[in-house]
Amino acid sequence: MRPDAVVPRTMDEVLAELPSELARVQLVTGPHDGGAPASITGVTIDSREVRAGDLYIALPGTGRHGADFTGQAVAAGATAVLTDDQGVAVAEPALSGSRIPLYRAAPVRDYVGPLAAVVFNSQPAGSRPVLYGVTGTNGKTTTTYFLTALESALGRSTGLIGTIEIRVGETVIPSILTTPESPQVHGILALMRERGIEAAAMEVSSHAIEYRRVDGVHFDVAGFTNLTQDHLDLHGSMEEYFAAKAALFRPNRTRRAVVLIDDPWGRRIADQAGVETLTVSVTGASEADWNVSEIQRTGLGHTFTLIGPQRQQLRLRCGLPGTFNVANAALAAVMVLASGVEADTLQRAADAHDPFTTQVPGRMQLIAERPAAIVDFAHNPDALELTLDSVRVPDAGSRVIVVFGATGQRDVSKRPIMGATAARRADVVIITDDDPHDEDAASIRADVLEGARVARDGENLSCEIIEVFPRAAAIDRAVALARQGDVVLVAGRGHEVWQEVKGVNLPLDDRVELAAALTRHGFSALSGNRIES
Incomplete structure (x- = not known):
């Protein structure tokens, strides 16, 4: 492009x-x-x-x-x-x-x-889109979708560069990398400028920063979600991982910053940022510029109040499950405020268009309601923990059944941690294959299984642990075990439609497999237009 x-x-x-x-x-x-x-x-x-x-x-x-x-x-x-x-x-x-x-x-x-x-003239002064960049371990994709949905609600044409797709107005192409190589990034930004796009959001991965894919890009507002263990195969340590993320919050890369400070890494980002910074908290951090309060569950989602430094109040709604999505929505809202939009203008747009209920493919995507069947991209310990906690319902006898695995040729240390996390927070743990790549799938499953079993036996947990492969069979087993009041969560691959095994891409879409399994076992999946493919 x-x-x-x-x-x-x-x-x-x-x-x-x-x-x-x-x-x-x-x-x-x-x-x-x-x-x-x-x-x-x-x-x-x-x-x-x-x-x-x-x-x-x-x-x-x-x-x-x-x-x-x-x-x-x-x-x-x-x-x-x-x-x-x-x-x-x-x-x-x-x-x-x-x-x-x-x-x-x-x-x-x-x-x-x-x-x-220079060649593409991608960001000339006065005639370029307002550009948002979002970094962090979890929540980048959802936050960028929330940003573009909110900007659309404000009546602006939008663009998106991210894990799932690249979008320039109505033109959409699937993504290969979270952030494309820098010549492609500048080409896309120039195309957005040429087509009159008014606001765009970009996921900025640590790989993108480390591999120089966003060199020469200057964001109007950069946002930070969180930092948890992931990608240590590239960075080696959490400190090096943090340093890669922190590099986005420098004057040569962004004009302003908005940072969630509910983890220590976020507080460090805010303290070290070399630009004007607004902070956001969902947990009530007293030092935050914007605080989320009055979180109330409504259906699968939540309503909440966002309170600002001059006691401004925004009453907002996020229709996606999980308080972490409340955090993503709050971050997106404050990033748009930081770009220069007035709070009352944002409130009117949110009231009229409900932008934080936009469907994000493979991110807490609801496939059925009874049982609640959800596909999510959670593929590291922290994301899996938050997702499992968010899907549990208070109904008596309701169980959480989770299907997940670990990616091959990636951070090996997180595999047993993910297994233990699932054992502590789910009632039925079905361990299967993710993307083995060139690694032996059985050895990957063994690493995850060990973590789950050690946690169950050592902590006297009551969960059932099952190993099922291939992945489609594991999804079918989960649905076969489910009752109407249960929750079935298929985690780790989200929107992905290919599974790489020994250099071969096999067609596999968790959303399609889950919908088909539900139908086979006598349940009703939501209509096909609710499933992105």
Whole structure:
């Protein structure tokens, strides 16, 4: 997704607009015929995505260097190549005799985002969407959906960049990464600008920050949800994970910040943020600028009051289950206030359109009401704990039946913790496969099972623990065991429609499998238009 019209510029013109802190890019070889310099109309780091007029940036990879694909990039229409010292040694012979200029920079990754921002003119002053960025372990997706729903309720056209989809007005494409690579991000932002999008929300993962996918992007408001154990396979420790998230709250990345401070990490983010910051609490933190109070359950959701620093009060409703979704809704509301919207304007929009009841695919998504059958993306210990607590109902004899697993080739340490969490908070624990990737599925299940059994036996818990695979069979078993007053929660994969096993993508949608199992066992699933696919 790129803008339809890009003003062609020479490489010299593009380089002249780079931030002053970047070192000078060096020309290694230029056009051999002495002709006019080529025009640049795009940027890419993937030779398979090159379009005519692109600057191809050849980056070092884990297996091969991007410079190895210089020939393919030029054949596809690249008009200039930028790489590092190692890449020059490969790219220069490949460009011998051509008119394609070769440039050198180090470290070359530093230049990708800024160059894409300049070429695509993605965020010019005065004519760009209000841009929200949301980071944290849990709640990013739901908060971005709440943001776009609230902005739509305010009458603005919206865009979205996230785990589930990329949306530019009415144009929607599925996402592959939570946050795309930086040339794609800037291309999408430029397309939003071109199409007159007035407000956009982006999920900003720790991977995106660590891998420089949001370089050159400047948010109007950045929001923080929480920080819990996840992605330690990448970051190594919680401190390093925190540092990656905290990097979003610097003046070079955002104008303002809104931070949930109900965990210690949020309080640290707020204390260390280098920009104007508003804080939000659902648990009554006295130091918070905005506090949530009067939470009342209504159906599966809640109503609540949001009280501000000048005693402003917003009475809001969130139709999604769980007090963590109240937190997500409160965060979204304060982020929109921080962008400049008045509180009474926001109240009128919320009253008229109920934006915090928007359906988020695979996030606390209701598939049936009796039994309550829910699909959620909870895939780490904290998210699983909060989700299990939120779905339990007070009716006598009601049980919680949970189906979940753990992802292969990811943080191994969280597997037994998730098993123990399920054993403590569910009545029936069905452990199955998530996405094994290239790891042995049985060994993953064994890690989760061990945690569940140790907790059950050591803490004298009464839950039933069952191992069932493949995943579709586990979902069927859960429904077969369910009574009308029970809750069936299928956790871990949410909106995903493929399960990766040994390099093969197998079709698997928890929502479809759960609906089919309900029908097989004589229950009624909600109508198909309530299930996103």
